[in-house]
Amino acid sequence: MMNKEPIIHTINLSRSFGDILAVDRISLSINPGEVFGFLGPNGAGKTTTIRMLAALLEPTSGEAFVSGFQVGKEDQKIRRNIGLLPEAPGLYDALTAEQNLAFYGAMYGVEEISRQIKRYLELLGLWNRRYEPVATFSKGMRQKLAIARALLHEPDVLFLDEPTSGLDPQAAKLVREFIGELKGEGRTIILCTHNLEEADRLCDRVAVMNGHLLALDSPKVLRRNIFGRKVVFHLTEIKSEFEQALRSFEFVTEVQVVENKILVSIDDPETNNPILVRTLVEQGAEIQFVGELRRRLEDVYLELMQSSQGSNNGKN
Amino acid sequence: MERIKAIIIKEWREVFKNKFVLFTVSFLPLMITALPLGILYFAAGSEDFGGVTAADLPPQFSSLCGDLGGGDCMLYYIVTQFILLFMMVPVIVPMTIASYSIVGEKTTRTLEPLLVTPVSTLEILVGKGLAGVIPAVLTTWIGYLLYAAGAHILVDNPAVVGKLFDPLWMTAIFVVGPLLSIMGVSIAVMISSRVNDPRVAEQISGIFVLPIVGLFIGQTTGFILVNQQFILWMAGVLLVLDIILFYFAIQIFQRETILSRWK
Numbered sequence: 229m230m231n232k233e234p235i236i237h238t239i240n241l242s243r244s245f246g247d248i249l250a251v252d253r254i255s256l257s258i259n260p261g262e263v264f265g266f267l268g269p270n271g272a273g274k275t276t277t278i279r280m281l282a283a284l285l286e287p288t289s290g291e292a293f294v295s296g297f298q299v300g301k302e303d304q305k306i307r308r309n310i311g312l313l314p315e316a317p318g319l320y321d322a323l324t325a326e327q328n329l330a331f332y333g334a335m336y337g338v339e340e341i342s343r344q345i346k347r348y349l350e351l352l353g354l355w356n357r358r359y360e361p362v363a364t365f366s367k368g369m370r371q372k373l374a375i376a377r378a379l380l381h382e383p384d385v386l387f388l389d390e391p392t393s394g395l396d397p398q399a400a401k402l403v404r405e406f407i408g409e410l411k412g413e414g415r416t417i418i419l420c421t422h423n424l425e426e427a428d429r430l431c432d433r434v435a436v437m438n439g440h441l442l443a444l445d446s447p448k449v450l451r452r453n454i455f456g457r458k459v460v461f462h463l464t465e466i467k468s469e470f471e472q473a474l475r476s477f478e479f480v481t482e483v484q485v486v487e488n489k490i491l492v493s494i495d496d497p498e499t500n501n502p503i504l505v506r507t508l509v510e511q512g513a514e515i516q517f518v519g520e521l522r523r524r525l526e527d528v529y530l531e532l533m534q535s536s537q538g539s540n541n542g543k544n
Numbered sequence: 545m546e547r548i549k550a551i552i553i554k555e556w557r558e559v560f561k562n563k564f565v566l567f568t569v570s571f572l573p574l575m576i577t578a579l580p581l582g583i584l585y586f587a588a589g590s591e592d593f594g595g596v597t598a599a600d601l602p603p604q605f606s607s608l609c610g611d612l613g614g615g616d617c618m619l620y621y622i623v624t625q626f627i628l629l630f631m632m633v634p635v636i637v638p639m640t641i642a643s644y645s646i647v648g649e650k651t652t653r654t655l656e657p658l659l660v661t662p663v664s665t666l667e668i669l670v671g672k673g674l675a676g677v678i679p680a681v682l683t684t685w686i687g688y689l690l691y692a693a694g695a696h697i698l699v700d701n702p703a704v705v706g707k708l709f710d711p712l713w714m715t716a717i718f719v720v721g722p723l724l725s726i727m728g729v730s731i732a733v734m735i736s737s738r739v740n741d742p743r744v745a746e747q748i749s750g751i752f753v754l755p756i757v758g759l760f761i762g763q764t765t766g767f768i769l770v771n772q773q774f775i776l777w778m779a780g781v782l783l784v785l786d787i788i789l790f791y792f793a794i795q796i797f798q799r800e801t802i803l804s805r806w807k
Binding site (some may be wrong): 245272282284285286301304307308310312316317318319320321323329330331332334335336337374375378451498 | 546547549550553557561652653654655656657658660661662663666673723742798799803804
């Protein structure tokens with residue numbers, strides 16, 4: 229049975245650097261076992277938010293709780309319960325992979341350090357390279373070692389800041405698969421990424437931010453809320469009566485014709501699709517395919533950013 | 545304690561792989577030990593000292609010689625001139641190590657993953673500090689003992705060599721030396737927070753060696769008399785300075801400051 233108490237909870241969390249307001253009154257809750265993504269452009273406050281939640285920076289105002297401990301007041305307890313993969317892996321090049329992990333094991337006070345090192349180096353395919361200096365490692369190997377470092381003490385919450393940034397497609401795929409495995413283990417993962425496809429694939433929910441929160445929900449719900457749902461009918465031939473017949477239904481909000489496709493906006497395709505298909509067939513249409521128009525998370529993101537810039541310009 | 549030990553070992557593994565650091569840490573003490581021994585070799589073999597009387601020496605200094613005759617007092621004068629040079633080792637060596645250690649962490653961006661662990665600021669600074677202070681103090685002591693052993697071979701009168709182990713120089717080497725090391729580390733931490741090149745940090749920190757060079761020159765030219773009272777004062781002032789400097793080093797090394805202001 230999953231514990232429903234949020235593992236991360238923020239109330240009007242804000243952080244300024246001098247006159248610059250980097251994070252503006254963010255309130256959110258993240259459940260245990262959830263993979264949660266922070267999305268936003270450079271300077272949107274994603275890293276600052278993660279740093280506050282990782283007890284590296286104190287909030288200027290507002291409150292944040294991680295694993296039940298308050299940021300700024302119980303930082304040492306928070307640090308014991310979290311793991312962080314920063315934007316740069318930050319490994320000691322002159323030390324071997326094993327020495328790097330042993331050092332961090334000592335910092336976290338990990339008891340069975342040799343066993344933990346073996347476990348994660350094997351899991352990430354680095355066990356055979358354990359005696360080699362990190363300076364000889366590829367970018368992908370470094371990233372994997374940095375992930376092992378963040379997991380060594382079995383944290384409740386894992387913060388991953390741009391985990392696949394700068395990696396080649398193969399290394400990025402490996403890292404994504406590993407994050408997927410961690411998700412399968414039920415770990416809470418906070419992902420900060422520019423890669424929207426990655427966020428779409430891995431995250432249960434995403435927060436789109438630009439200093440402040442623009443939207444927060446699952447990628448699916450965000451897509452639906454912003455673009456609604458559209459069904460695409462691929463026909464051999466388009467006739468004007470098909471369009472008219474579809475428009476006659478109250479549940480149809482919009483009909484568009486593009487080449488030999490008819491796009492129909494409806495709220496509940498699961499219920500209404502059979503009616504639409506039957507109507508088109510009765511009108512003599514030959515249907516080749518029927519499917520839902522998939523909006524990418526990128527479309528949602530761009531739409532949100534555009535409206536955010538629009539409202540900012542409006543204010544100015 | 546485990547964390548401090550792990551930090552010290554990690555620092556040594558990292559820093560001593562840097563050839564420049566290794567050279568500084570090993571060459572400076574070797575040079576400071578070998579140079580005075582060479583001079584002493586020629587001085588001890590010189591027959592000119594036979595005719596030296598107490599009247600030929602600065603009055604303040606001859607008072608330090610106690611029962612030693614004119615020639616032996618002259619040798620003691622030469623032997624002790626160089627002891628102040630040994631004071632440079634505990635300042636320069638930890639400054640070099642700390643500069644490379646802290647600026648290195650800044651440039652390779654290894655501080656953030658370290659700061660997110662439960663290690664305290666004090667543990668980090670003590671670990672990094674000791675990683676600089678321990679080799680500095682050890683090389684100073686070993687160099688001094690080698691110097692004393694060399695002087696024992698080169699100088700006939702054991703009373704002259706025995707003076708190297710009187711409370712004055714024991715305090716200088718075993719108390720003032722470590723205090724100077726702590727000062728060196730604290731200064732290096734503060735300077736390293738503002739620069740991105742360890743060599744620049746080291747060069748700026750190097751300015752703080754000048755007072756010791758001035759002391760050496762002052763003593764050689766007779767302007768300053770390094771006696772027991774002077775060394776005790778020096779130890780007292782350094783102790784206060786170390787507390788103040790280490791306090792500021794801790795303030796500068798706060799997690800927030802490092803992440804938001806260290807560039």
